[in-house]
Amino acid sequence: MKLILRETVASLGNAGDVVNVKPGYARNYLLPQGLAYTASAANLQRIEAEAARREEQERRDYLEANRQAARLEDLTINVTARAGEEGQLFGSVTVRDICEKVEEAGIDFELDRRAVHLSEPIKSVGEHRVPIRFQSGVEVDLLVVVEAEED
Template sequence: MKVVLLENVKNVGNKGDIVEVKDGYGRNFLIKTNKGVIGNKENIAKAEKEKAEEAKKLEEERQEAIALAKKIDQTEINITERAGEDGKLFGSVTSKDITEALEKQKGIKVDKRKVELEMPIRNVGRIEVKIKTHQGIMGNLTVVVKGEA
């Protein structure tokens, strides 16, 4: 029996997949619990159309992420913090500080969890920070940390 899955089912398939299952499993579990519908021509065509739309949407998101990464690559932000004479900051610059400065100075909104800092920045200077815009797509932001007395 062919069934079009309406949601992810463990060991069977993912949402939108057209799977071949035993008649009893399809009728008594998948269809009764609204996890799937009978795999007739209309339902199969609908599922394939939805999958194509989803793939198109994902590709659009990926293209937007690539454009954002290119924009971030060309961006430089300045952050001023209190620092000692030796160039060490009294506090530190965190991913939250970077995202706030990026939004305020350049109008680019990024989630602070997307900023990849191994450790908070504790010294004055020019630092390259990686920002993940999409799965596998990274932008390099230049952060200039200046000290003030």
């Protein structure tokens, strides 16, 4: 019996997959649990339309991420913070600080904090490369320059 999965089913397939299962498994488990529905011609067309729509959305997201990455690639963020004699900061520069500085720089989009992959807060003066990874897989390094605050 041919079915279309609504959800990912272990050892069977992912949501949207067309699978062939035994009639008893379909009638007694997959259909009553709402995990699948019959693979009629109309349902197959709907699945194909959803796949095309999803693919188009992924393409748009990828293009938007590339546009945002190009804007961030040319950007240098300057942060001033109190520091000791040897360049150690009294505090630290965090993901939140970086996102705020990017917003202040006048970028036409809001940088999601989850995209900033800072392994640990910046605690020293100097230039630091911070990786920005967008959800669509696009990655760019943002240059963050930390300077000591003048007394």
